[in-house]
Amino acid sequence: MADDQTFYGSDFGALQAFDPDIAGVLLSELDRLRGGLQLIASENLSSPAVLTALGSTLSNKYAEGYPGRRYYGGCSEVDKAETIAIERAKALFDAEHANVQAHSGASANQAVYGAFMQPGDTLLAMSLPMGGHLTHGSKVSFSGKWFDAVGYGVDKDTENIDYDEVEALAKEHRPKVICAGGSAIPRLIDFERFRAIADEVGAILWVDAAHFIGLVAGKAIPSPVPYADVVTFTTHKVLRGPRSGALVCKAEHAAALDKAIFPMMQGGPQMHTIAAKAVNFKEAASPEYAQYAKDVIANSQQLAASLLELGVRPTTGGTDTHLSLLDLQGIGVTGKDAEARADAAGIVLNKNAIPFDPQKPNIASGIRVGTPSVTTQGMGTEEMKQIASLIHRAITEGDADPDHAVSKAVRAEVTDLVTRFPAYPR
Numbered sequence: 001m002a003d004d005q006t007f008y009g010s011d012f013g014a015l016q017a018f019d020p021d022i023a024g025v026l027l028s029e030l031d032r033l034r035g036g037l038q039l040i041a042s043e044n045l046s047s048p049a050v051l052t053a054l055g056s057t058l059s060n061k062y063a064e065g066y067p068g069r070r071y072y073g074g075c076s077e078v079d080k081a082e083t084i085a086i087e088r089a090k091a092l093f094d095a096e097h098a099n100v101q102a103h104s105g106a107s108a109n110q111a112v113y114g115a116f117m118q119p120g121d122t123l124l125a126m127s128l129p130m131g132g133h134l135t136h137g138s139k140v141s142f143s144g145k146w147f148d149a150v151g152y153g154v155d156k157d158t159e160n161i162d163y164d165e166v167e168a169l170a171k172e173h174r175p176k177v178i179c180a181g182g183s184a185i186p187r188l189i190d191f192e193r194f195r196a197i198a199d200e201v202g203a204i205l206w207v208d209a210a211h212f213i214g215l216v217a218g219k220a221i222p223s224p225v226p227y228a229d230v231v232t233f234t235t236h237k238v239l240r241g242p243r244s245g246a247l248v249c250k251a252e253h254a255a256a257l258d259k260a261i262f263p264m265m266q267g268g269p270q271m272h273t274i275a276a277k278a279v280n281f282k283e284a285a286s287p288e289y290a291q292y293a294k295d296v297i298a299n300s301q302q303l304a305a306s307l308l309e310l311g312v313r314p315t316t317g318g319t320d321t322h323l324s325l326l327d328l329q330g331i332g333v334t335g336k337d338a339e340a341r342a343d344a345a346g347i348v349l350n351k352n353a354i355p356f357d358p359q360k361p362n363i364a365s366g367i368r369v370g371t372p373s374v375t376t377q378g379m380g381t382e383e384m385k386q387i388a389s390l391i392h393r394a395i396t397e398g399d400a401d402p403d404h405a406v407s408k409a410v411r412a413e414v415t416d417l418v419t420r421f422p423a424y425p426r
């Protein structure tokens with residue numbers, strides 16, 4: 001058995017000696033992560049165990065195919081890693097089948113199109129400006145170029161998914177696939193209603209759980225798995241694993257989806273990432289992770305409530321999940337300016353279109369904030385109240401210039417906070 005630690009991968013000393021340029025980037029990125037408040041809703045801080053598997057020799061191995069049926073020799077060890085990852089994913093999500101080879105969320109989504117649709121077929125999915133994702137039929141994505149994508153939106157008053165509209169569009173367009181899920185949906189999705197609509201028109205129900213799958217893993221919100229034909233997800237958002245994707249599905253679709261991932265869409269699987277996904281699924285099955293998932297939501301709800309008190313309105317009036325979408329029209333700041341002012345104050349978040357946004361997407365009237373990273377750092381609801389006030393000060397009184405007095409003052413408070421709750425504590 002190999003016992004030389006340096007052969008397991010991550011040997012930072014060797015990298016520093018050979019390539020100080022890239023070693024320097026790795027160090028300064030760690031400083032950046034530690035130095036600011038990370039509120040990007042789709043990001044998290046994966047564990048040293050996950051990072052170690054990612055930085056391992058499994059990266060070398062070609063393993064086209066699936067465990068026990070590969071196109072290459074020498075797969076005995078990586079077969080073990082992939083089998084463990086599959087079994088853990090099935091157990092974690094109580095699923096009949098799992099495929100852990102997707103390189104990313106977008107690749108997992110491609111497999112759904114590959115398995116169930118032919119070019120020209122109709123998809124019904126949430127439109128991008130209403131909270132959907134590029135891969136759900138946007139004209140700039142393969143999904144909108146090759147398929148006839150019909151978009152649904154949210155109700156003007158509630159800002160929640162308009163299920164009656166989904167049903168009417170489904171009956172009118174008879175889509176092959178109906179997609180539920182998106183990138184800026186703060187509320188729970190009614191999977192049962194989606195299932196009923198899909199059954200009514202004979203469509204496949206696909207849930208893109210990229211954002212919220214971690215909350216499902218932690219049993220903090222209801223699971224789409226009992227309702228959906230297929231659930232695709234990323235592993236690096238709330239779930240807190242490596243940057244990658246995966247899917248779980250009903251047994252009847254297993255062969256079609258496996259073939260769509262490989263050989264239709266991808267080549268050799270990234271075995272180091274698959275090993276890291278296995279580690280992540282083990283972490284996510286723990287009681288500590290279940291508590292984490294609940295804390296993420298409690299923090300998110302506190303952050304939204306505190307921002308509302310300050311006059312920054314969360315769309316839909318609040319959140320059930322790790323993210324909220326904030327309408328800045330009431331305080332007269334654009335999403336673009338808010339992002340730049342927050343950044344100057346050490347707060348990392350993103351501008352985001354809100355439903356029925358009068359601004360262009362690159363300006364936007366909103367920002368999106370999420371609590372996965374700050375919760376990983378151990379912050380709680382008291383800190384969320386403070387963060388709300390820091391965001392508010394930075395975007396209403398601050399400036400995009402980091403030397404502005406308010407930007408500086410807020411940054412000093414951010415530094416104090418992240419020193420008490422460090423990312424990757426030493």
Ligand SMILES: *Cc1c(COP(=O)(O)O)cnc(C)c1O
Pocket residue numbers: 042104105106107109132133135181182183208209210211234244245
């Ligand atoms: C993040 C996201 C994806 C894409 O994931 P990548 O890993 O960036 O390809 C797909 N769908 C939704 C809803 C997402 O939020």
